[in-house]
Amino acid sequence: MAISDVFTETFRDEHREVRNLLFTLIDAFTAHDATTARHVVSAIATATGPHFRYEEESMYPRLVPIFGEEYVGKLIADHDGAIRNLRELVELADHGQIDQAQAERGIELTRQILPHVSDCDGLSIMVETLPQDDVLDILAVREAALEKNVDLLTWAGSVRARRA
Template identity: 80%
Template sequence: MTISDQFTETFRQEHREVRDLLFSLINAFTDLDTTRARRVVSAVAAATGPHFRYEEESMYPRLVPIFGAEYVGKLLADHDGAIRNARELAELADLTEIDQPQAERGIELTRQILPHVSDCDGLSIMVETLPEEDVIDILATRDLALEKNLDLLTWAGTVRTRRS
């Protein structure tokens, strides 16, 4: 297995995990189950913190020569939106009870994140065109992000230089 294949497999598995968590979150809001929603929001934040971090710190800068700064800016703006949505989802999930309009808001916020998950997954075919040393560096940055293990909102509020 090449290093690019390793990256693609890892990247795709991370996106599948987040996709499945987001589907679970929709189900929790559909069932008006704040206990489950709280648990899933926490799992989403745990999974996306390191993922967003290595994308922004290592992968996205390497994609500028391929896509241009404007598209990479869109990817960053998608992260900004996902972080804002995650904050609001955490607030909703922290409520003791939610009513139907609040649940619908939670579902809407969650669905707004889903397109980035599917769109971002396709970036792996561009990463495979990068020099092997770049892919190795992206994976090393991923390892460091996993080692630091900051959830999405902690990372966004402390380490991330871009504010959302």
């Protein structure tokens, strides 16, 4: 299997995981289930921390020659929005009970993240055009991010150079 195929499969699996977690979170807010919402928000933060990190530290810079600074800036701004949304989702899910207004807000915030998940997944067809050494480096940075295992909100608040 070519290294770009390994990347594409890995990248797609990560996006599927996040997509499924977001759908589960919508279900939890729909059911006013604070316990499930708390667990799912935590799972999203755990899954997206290393993912956002390797995208921003290794993959996105390599996509600038393809897309230009403006579009890559939009991808990073999408991360900013997802981070802000996740912070608010933590607060909403942290209540003992979720009322109707909180449920509606939780669903809205979660749906705002979904387009980035689907849009970002398509970047793999651009990554496959990169030199093999670049793809290997992206995968190596991914492995390092996974080893450090810093959740999204911790990474965004203490490691990430850009503040959301």
